[in-house]
Amino acid sequence: MTNQGLYVLYRKELADHFRSKRFIIILLIVAVTCLASVYSAGLGIRDAVEDEQNSFVFLKLFTASGGTLPSFATFISFLGPLVGLALGFDAINGERNRGTLSRLMAQPIHRDAIINAKFLAGCTVLAIMLLTLSLAVAGFGIILIGIPPTLEELARIILYLLLTLVYMALWLAISQLFSLLFRQTATSALAGIALWLFFVVFMDLIAGLIANALFPVGENSLPAEVLRNYKVKQNIGRLSPTLLYDEAAVTILNPGVRTLGLVLTSQLEGAIAGALPLGQSLLLVWPHVTGIIAATMLCFAIAYVYFMRQEIRA
Amino acid sequence: MEDTKVIIKTERLTKRYGNFTAVDDLNLEVKEGEIFGLLGPNGAGKTTTILMLLGLTEPTSGKAWVGGFDSTRNPIEVKRIVSYLPDNVGFYEDMTGRENLRFTARLNGIAEAGIENQIDSLAKKVGLGEAIDKKCGTYSRGMRQRLGIADVLIKDPKVVVLDEPTLGIDPKGIEEILAIIQELARKDGRTVLISSHLLHQMEKICDRVGIFVKGKLLACGPINTLGQQVAGDEGQLLEVRVEPDTPEVKELMEKLPGVKEIKYDRGLYTVRVKQDIRRELVKALLDNNYSLLHLRMRSGDLDDIYRRYFAKEEVIG
Numbered sequence: 001m002t003n004q005g006l007y008v009l010y011r012k013e014l015a016d017h018f019r020s021k022r023f024i025i026i027l028l029i030v031a032v033t034c035l036a037s038v039y040s041a042g043l044g045i046r047d048a049v050e051d052e053q054n055s056f057v058f059l060k061l062f063t064a065s066g067g068t069l070p071s072f073a074t075f076i077s078f079l080g081p082l083v084g085l086a087l088g089f090d091a092i093n094g095e096r097n098r099g100t101l102s103r104l105m106a107q108p109i110h111r112d113a114i115i116n117a118k119f120l121a122g123c124t125v126l127a128i129m130l131l132t133l134s135l136a137v138a139g140f141g142i143i144l145i146g147i148p149p150t151l152e153e154l155a156r157i158i159l160y161l162l163l164t165l166v167y168m169a170l171w172l173a174i175s176q177l178f179s180l181l182f183r184q185t186a187t188s189a190l191a192g193i194a195l196w197l198f199f200v201v202f203m204d205l206i207a208g209l210i211a212n213a214l215f216p217v218g219e220n221s222l223p224a225e226v227l228r229n230y231k232v233k234q235n236i237g238r239l240s241p242t243l244l245y246d247e248a249a250v251t252i253l254n255p256g257v258r259t260l261g262l263v264l265t266s267q268l269e270g271a272i273a274g275a276l277p278l279g280q281s282l283l284l285v286w287p288h289v290t291g292i293i294a295a296t297m298l299c300f301a302i303a304y305v306y307f308m309r310q311e312i313r314a
Numbered sequence: 315m316e317d318t319k320v321i322i323k324t325e326r327l328t329k330r331y332g333n334f335t336a337v338d339d340l341n342l343e344v345k346e347g348e349i350f351g352l353l354g355p356n357g358a359g360k361t362t363t364i365l366m367l368l369g370l371t372e373p374t375s376g377k378a379w380v381g382g383f384d385s386t387r388n389p390i391e392v393k394r395i396v397s398y399l400p401d402n403v404g405f406y407e408d409m410t411g412r413e414n415l416r417f418t419a420r421l422n423g424i425a426e427a428g429i430e431n432q433i434d435s436l437a438k439k440v441g442l443g444e445a446i447d448k449k450c451g452t453y454s455r456g457m458r459q460r461l462g463i464a465d466v467l468i469k470d471p472k473v474v475v476l477d478e479p480t481l482g483i484d485p486k487g488i489e490e491i492l493a494i495i496q497e498l499a500r501k502d503g504r505t506v507l508i509s510s511h512l513l514h515q516m517e518k519i520c521d522r523v524g525i526f527v528k529g530k531l532l533a534c535g536p537i538n539t540l541g542q543q544v545a546g547d548e549g550q551l552l553e554v555r556v557e558p559d560t561p562e563v564k565e566l567m568e569k570l571p572g573v574k575e576i577k578y579d580r581g582l583y584t585v586r587v588k589q590d591i592r593r594e595l596v597k598a599l600l601d602n603n604y605s606l607l608h609l610r611m612r613s614g615d616l617d618d619i620y621r622r623y624f625a626k627e628e629v630i631g
Contacts, residue, residue, distance in 0.1 A: 004420075004423055005421055008417070008420040008421050009421070012417055016406075019408070098404040098405075098406070098407065099400065099402050099403055099404025100404045100405065100406060102370070102398075102400040103398075103399075103400055103403055103404065103405075103418075103465070104421075105370055106368055106370065106393060106396075106397070106398035106400070107393060107418065107421040107422060108390050108391075108393040108394040108421075108422060108423075109390070109421055110390065311331075311371060312365060312370050312371060313361065313362070313365070313371075
């Protein structure tokens with residue numbers, strides 16, 4: 001009985017998403033941009049495949065930018081948060097404004113079923129969207145370059161998709177939290193976009209400013225100073241889930257990435273040039289992955305507690 | 315009335331928001347099968363009381379029970395037997411009335427097989443008819459309220475709680491909705507709790523009412539007994555119009571026992587008296603060769619209650 005409430009709500013939320021014009025618009029935007037980027041990347045790869053002895057050609061579909069358009073991974077990193085925000089910004093305040101929230105709560109269901117169902121349904125929509133899109137991209141890519149993915153490439157793509165799902169779920173949780181904090185749906189949507197812009201554009205700027213203030217570097221600075229400045233900047237930047245995701249995504253999709261950050265020539269002495277195995281790539285971004293998962297859980301937990309305590313009336 | 319069961323009960327129920335006391339030490343009992351009206355001006359704490367009864371808001375202190383279940387401890391059991399129609403009820407606009415009702419039915423765990431038939435019979439009962447298959451976005455205020463009542467009834471509740479059910483509806487619609495509400499109690503044997511600030515409408519259908527002002531229950535009982543309860547030591551008011559209308563009339567009335575105060579305005583005397591002196595008044599007037607044109611006891615009727623408690627409050631805000 002209690003789980004039934006959750007199930008009924010979940011089904012309704014899913015149906016709502018799929019029937020909404022909003023979902024169709026988002027899907028179209030993401031699908032068109034991603035397919036276009038893969039197409040342009042594929043054209044570039046086709047010419048390079050012969051002389052390129054390097055393996056992991058298939059992964060290049062996702063990471064290579066074909067001159068005019070950014071890569072698939074860049075687009076997803078850019079649009080993913082927007083999709084998450086779009087699915088959740090009116091989750092609770094929309095119901096409240098329509099007067100359906102109090103009617104819903106008067107039914108014999110647990111209060112948390114409402115917010116749980118909304119989050120789960122949002123995640124399901126994101127997962128379906130992501131899976132469809134990447135299958136389309138993969139199929140499209142195989143036709144374009146004529147090379148099927150190897151097992152490791154497949155594993156890397158699946159891990160990349162899971163990471164992206166968690167990242168988008170983070171933005172879904174953020175937008176649901178905003179839908180609780182703000183009465184107006186327009187306000188919560190704007191707040192979400194503002195936060196997204198902050199992380200995408202300004203975080204890097206601010207990190208640079210702070211690092212330069214703490215450890216100024218000039219033309220005559222010692223390498224140690226430059227290194228320290230860079231490390232501070234990077235670590236401040238990593239407070240942003242956007243940077244965490246970008247670093248993790250690029251490491252998973254590109255086996256050629258051996259380290260995140262500056263490396264001294266002396267450190268590379270004796271190193272054998274070559275790709276990292278999957279396990280080593282994962283090890284490199286494990287803190288990033290945990291960080292993103294923790295942030296997602298934290299955002300949802302805050303929204304959950306807030307929802308459980310919020311008065312129904314203003 | 316003694317042997318009927320009490321189905322809703324509150325004990326010293328109190329709700330504070332910061333310094334503001336929305337509901338103050340409320341003791342209330344509603345018996346099974348009766349229509350109870352919670353009457354009071356806007357902001358008196360009616361909705362807050364209802365939300366506490368349903369377990370949707372936690373009381374600051376005190377307790378509430380519905381059907382033997384503690385509203386705070388066991389809200390799910392309470393909500394299984396109580397239906398609530400909020401004021402300004404909303405529906406999912408891009409779904410039809412039928413889809414909205416189906417959703418509520420599923421949330422209540424009603425077997426799929428019976429849902430459609432039940433929706434059809436409810437649509438007929440509340441007078442929605444064919445409109446049940448139209449999108450809720452196209453509904454008028456009156457239709458929404460009808461759908462709301464259908465929504466409330468789909469789980470076959472023991473207790474129906476209606477918050478301002480007639481607000482913003484045209485007079486004909488109000489008549490029909492009041493008739494439906496009456497049927498819920500008289501025919502189906504449900505307990506109905508209505509909150510409203512429209513005294514005259516509640517008078518028609520309620521068995522008992524509670525007058526609720528600033529979070530306090532001032533009077534409680536059948537409407538015809540309320541007058542005496544609220545009148546208190548302020549006494550009662552008589553309206554008198556006589557012919558010929560000479561200044562001596564006032565002197566004559568002042569001599570009568572129990573008269574406290576007389577006001578005069580364009581031929582109409584308003585006399586405040588301690589007790590009912592109509593008999594003495596008529597006799598005195600007739601003995602002095604006046605003819606009585608109009609005599610009415612104003613205290614104790616609804617207008618007086620309204621004037622005293624509601625109208626005053628609403629002016630203040």
